[in-house]
Amino acid sequence: MAKRDFYEVLGVSRDADEKALKSAYRKMAMKYHPDRNPGDAEAEASFKEVNEAYDTLKDDQKRAAYDRFGHAAFENGGFGGGGAGHGADFHSTMSDIFEEFFGMGGGRRGSGRERGADLRYNLEITLEEAFSGKTVEIEVPTSVTCETCSGSGAKPGSSPTACRTCGGAGRVRAAQGFFTLERTCPSCQGRGQVISDPCTSCGGAGRTTQERTLSVNIPAGIEDGTRIRLAGEGEAGLRGGPAGDLYIFLSLKPHDLFQRDGADLYCRVPISMTTATLGGQFDVPTVDGSTSRVKVPEGTQAGKQFRLRGKGMPIMRSSQHGDMYIQVTVETPTNLTKRQRELLAEFEQESSGENHPESAGFFSKVKDFIDNLGA
Ligand SMILES: [Zn+2]
Ligand SMILES: [Zn+2]
Numbered sequence: 001m002a003k004r005d006f007y008e009v010l011g012v013s014r015d016a017d018e019k020a021l022k023s024a025y026r027k028m029a030m031k032y033h034p035d036r037n038p039g040d041a042e043a044e045a046s047f048k049e050v051n052e053a054y055d056t057l058k059d060d061q062k063r064a065a066y067d068r069f070g071h072a073a074f075e076n077g078g079f080g081g082g083g084a085g086h087g088a089d090f091h092s093t094m095s096d097i098f099e100e101f102f103g104m105g106g107g108r109r110g111s112g113r114e115r116g117a118d119l120r121y122n123l124e125i126t127l128e129e130a131f132s133g134k135t136v137e138i139e140v141p142t143s144v145t146c147e148t149c150s151g152s153g154a155k156p157g158s159s160p161t162a163c164r165t166c167g168g169a170g171r172v173r174a175a176q177g178f179f180t181l182e183r184t185c186p187s188c189q190g191r192g193q194v195i196s197d198p199c200t201s202c203g204g205a206g207r208t209t210q211e212r213t214l215s216v217n218i219p220a221g222i223e224d225g226t227r228i229r230l231a232g233e234g235e236a237g238l239r240g241g242p243a244g245d246l247y248i249f250l251s252l253k254p255h256d257l258f259q260r261d262g263a264d265l266y267c268r269v270p271i272s273m274t275t276a277t278l279g280g281q282f283d284v285p286t287v288d289g290s291t292s293r294v295k296v297p298e299g300t301q302a303g304k305q306f307r308l309r310g311k312g313m314p315i316m317r318s319s320q321h322g323d324m325y326i327q328v329t330v331e332t333p334t335n336l337t338k339r340q341r342e343l344l345a346e347f348e349q350e351s352s353g354e355n356h357p358e359s360a361g362f363f364s365k366v367k368d369f370i371d372n373l374g375a
Pocket of ligand 2: 187
């Protein structure tokens, strides 16, 4: 029943370009074409699926929406409640439109329909997951339309009756001097109806609590703090009202090695004083799981940055990647042996301003500064 991922349907990667999509579509459409598979219902279904996938992905805007929200991008008010079917969704969407058009407002009056609450779901993913993108299954505790009474709140076979206090208007009037005051009916709280025989499954609320599994499409390159809206996947409405929305707040777990800045990654690597001085090389892991070699030239200073082009995060809706920057720190050796001390002392005696132009320059500026003070 779960809808297959469009990229999977076409058998292409998430960053497939227009050409790759088109050729994948041609291949699949030929394979499942009804002319080639007469009377094969499964092939026909696949043919439809392939067409739908291609229709969506060939359109830049639709593709962007799909990358962000998955199938939810094209469903409105879709209750996940299994057999509820699309009739119910269609009904609630239509009613929304009518309410908006005719300014019935709030959905509280008349039928007592009430929109379900929006839900928030916090989802933490790793940097590696954000790098490759993935489909995450999440369990959402939510209230859904009661199956027993289809959301009416009334026991099957019975139906809500018009409120006798207000005659179904939801409001009562009271004359007070010259004025007529109108207020919400206290008997039915403005619904205009009372449920004399409440549904036993939901106690008359029209909804019950259930755990639902939703699959959420996390596109490669997604940023920390992204909010994904799944329309209609929030709490079910009251008495057949429209469902609320589900918001997924996405955060990235801090990574041990890499810091992220947009599409670029940063990695600090400590190297020894001798490697920095004499030159050398080291391997760094990259977020795609491979390694890259960094060559350290002779005389590398602390804080020097090396760029590994294209080794950063994917840039959404493009086939490009950011870069990875390796920042080296030079580690001062500690716990020296006597012999090491002697070698360094000897080195110190041999060295001159030529070896340390930066500090030589700095101390000559200090000298000028003090001389000027005295003048
Ligand atoms: Zn019920
Ligand atoms: Zn009433």
